Amino acid sequence: MRIKTRRNTPVWLIAALPILSIGVAFIIGAFFIIWAGESPINAYIALIKGSLGSTFAITESLSRATPLIFTGLAAAVAFRAKFWNIGAEGQLYCGAMAATLVGTGMIDLPAPIMIPMLFIAGAIAGCLILLVPVILKTHMKVDEVVTTLLLNFVILLFVNMLLEGPWKDPMAMGWPQAARIIDNGVLPTIVAKSRLHLGLIVALLMSVLMWAIIRFTVWGYEIRAVGHNQQASTFYGISINKSVLMVALFSGGLAGMAGVSEVAGLKGYLTLTLSPGFGYTGIAVAMLAQLHPIGVIISAIFLAAIYVGADAMSRTIDIPNYIADILVAISLLSVLVGAMLTRYRIVWGK
C-alpha cells in the first residue's frame, strides 16, 4: 500500500468529503449508543426529530447555528491566511460586553440605528482584543495560538468580575448577570413564537460578504496568497504583517458580532453561560466547511442541529447528550483525514 499525490482533486470529491465524514461519524457514533444500551436507530430518529422534526425544532437549530456561523466565519477567514485565531470565544465575550456597555442605557436610539450600532460596537471590541496577539506576532514573533487561547481565560475571568461586581444587575435576584439590553437594541424575532432572531440574517449576510471579499477582491487575493505561501507573497509585494492585521480585524470583528447576536438576540443580557464554547465549536464549523464562507453556513446548521437534536434525544431516551460532542468530534476528525486523502490517493499493491 502506498500513498500517491493526486494531480487534480475533482470537485465532486471536495463536495462529497463533508457528507462522507458525517456518515462515518454517525456509524462510529452508533457504537457508542449501543454501548449506552439503546438502539442507534431509535436514538438517531429522536435526534433528527428533535432538531428538524417541527417548525420549533428547526428554529431552535437555526438559532443555535447563528453564533456558530459568526464564529465559524471568524475561524475560516483567519485560517485561510494561516493566522491561527483560537480566541473566538474570548472575542465573542468582548463583543457581548461592548453590546452590554452600549446597549443597556448608555444611549437610546431608534432600533434601525441602535441595532447596527450594537453590532459595530461588538465588532470593534472583538478587533481590539485581537490586536494584542497580532502585535505580539508581527513585532515579536509570539505564536498567536498561545496568546489567543490564553486570552480567552483572561476575558472570561474579567467578565466574571464584572458580573459579580460593577455590572451585576440588582434586579436579577442575586444571579450573576448584567442588566437587560434596552428594547430598541433587542434583535426582533423573525419567526413568530420562536427564539429565532435577526442575528441569523446578519450572519448570512456576513457569510456572503466574506465569500465575495475572498473571491473577488484584492484583499481576498492577499489573504489566500499569504495563507498559501508567504515567501512568494512577499515577492509579489504583499505585506505579510498588513495582511495578518487585516485578517485579524475581520476575524475578531466576526467573533465579536457573535457575542452581540447572543446578548441582544437570544439571552437579552450578559451572563457567563452566554456561550457554551461557541468560539471553539466555530473552529470545527470552519474545518468542516473546509474554510469556505458559504460552506460555513451549512456546517454551522449541521453542528447546531446535532447539538439541539442530542438535547432532545437525551430528554426522550436515556442517552447523555454528550453523544453530540462525540459525533462532532468524529466528523471533524474524518474531515481532516479526508482532506488529506483528497490531495493524495491510496494505491494498493506495489
Next chain:
Amino acid sequence: MKKLQFSEIGKSFGSVVANDNISLSLGEGEILSLLGENGAGKTTLMNILFGHYVSDKGFIEVEGKKLTPGSTRASLDAGIGMVHQHFTLADNLTVLENIILGTEPLTRLWSQKKQAHQKLQDLSERFGLLIDPDARIADLTVGEKQRVEIIKALYRDASILILDEPTAVLTPQESEQLFKVLKEMVKAGLSIMFISHKLNEILEISDRIAVLRHGKLVGEVATKDATKESLAEMMVGRKVTRPAYEKLKIGKVVVELNDVCLKAKEGATSLSNINLKIHEKEIVGLAGVAGNGQAGLASILQGLASPSSGELKLFGDTLKKYGPSYLTESGVARIPEDRTKEGVIGEMEIWENFLGEELRTKSKSGFFIDKKEAVSSAEKLIEEYDIRCEGPYASTRLLSGGNIQKLILARSLSNNPRFIIANKPARGLDEGAISFVQQQIVNAKTKGAGVLLISEDLDEIFELSDRIAVIYDGKIQGPFDSNKVNINQVGLMMSGEMSKDSINEN
C-alpha cells in the same frame, strides 16, 4: 567481478517512467560518470541503490551479492556511501560528532570518541582530506563540509562512493582539489560514481561515462572516446543551440549602486560597499559561490530589502521608496532564485499568478480583481511563451519547473522592462528550457534592457555576459569586460584569493 551491477532496473511514478530497464556496472577502482539532464532518472537510480525507493523490476548486486531492496541499512552495510548535493550535517556539532552520528549503538553508554578520532585522522591523511575533527560544522566552508561528507562515507567503510553533483557548490579551484582526492581514492581501490551535468569536469575526472535520457540508458562510452559535443548531443538527443552572443552599443545607466551596504539577517552574508553600474543593452554577469551575498544583493534590487547605507539609483533617480510593487511599476523585471517557492504560489491558479506582481495596478479601482482581463491576458501569454498547461485556470503546482520559469519570464518580460534582475534563471532546468530562458534574456537586452545575471554556472556567465563581476564575502570585484578575464581568474576571485589589482596588471 564487478563491484556494483545494476540489472534491468525499472521504476515508474504513475505514468512517468523514471528508469527504463537500466543495466549498468561499476568496476573496482573505476570512476564512472552518470550524465543526464534534470529528470533523466539519475537521482531515481541512486535512490533505488540507496534504498530510498524500491524498483518496480530488476535488481542490484554488490560484489556479486544481491542487495536487499528498499533498505538504506543494507546499502550502507554493503559499503555504499553517498555524498548528497545538499549536505546532511548537523551545524551545531563538530566534525567528529557528525561522523560518528548514527554509527554507535544506542545501548552503549560511553561514546568511542577516542578511537573515532584516530580513525578519522588516518583517513584524512591517507586521502589528503585535511580537516580538523574538532571544528564545528557551522564554521566550515562549503568545500570543507563536503570533505566531511566524504570522510563520513569512508568512516563507514564505504568501498563504493556516490557523489551527487559534488561541484555545484565549489569554485573551480576547489573542484580541482576534490578531483585530486577522488583520484587518490580510486588508486586505493575504491569505486566512484560521479553524477553531474557539467561536461568539462566529467571529461576530466571519469574513466567511463554513462548517459541517461528520459529514464533510458542511451550511451556508455570510454572517456577517451568522448567529446563535449558528442556528450551534449547524447544527453539532449539533438544538437544544442545556445543564444549567440552579440555586443551592442550600450545606452544610459539603468541601475547604479553607490557604496551600498546591507546588514544581513541571521545566517546570511552582509554586503559591504557595493559599487556597480549597469547600462541599457548590456548583461552584467555576477559570478560567485552560493552564499556570498548574492541573495542580499538580489533582495535589494528586487525591492525586498532596503540597504542599510549607500545609494541605489534606478533609471537615473535615487530610489527613495523600496518595495516590489514600486519597482515593478517603474520597469524592473524580477526573476527570483527559487521559482517554485518564491516565484509562484503553487496552490493558486495560473491566471492568479500572472496577476501577482501587479495585483493592485491591474485591479478595478485597485480593489476588485478584474478576472476577465487577467484571464484573457494570461491566455495570450500562455500562447506567446508556449507554456504547457491545461489553461489559465489550471493549478500552478502542476506545471514543470521549465514551464513555471516561462510563466515568470512571461509575467515580467512582457512589460518591456528596462532593467532585469535575474537570479539563477536557468538553474535546474533542462537544456531546452535553458536555451529558451537565455534567449529571452538576450532578446530583452537587444530590445534595450540592462540585465544583472546572477549565476553559479560560470559557463553561462561567460556565454551571456558583456561584463563580469565577482562576489565574494559580500564584496564585489569588477565588473571586467568578459573578454579580458578568463575562467581561472574568475575562479580565483570567487574564492577570494585574487585581488582586483592583479587583473589590471594582466
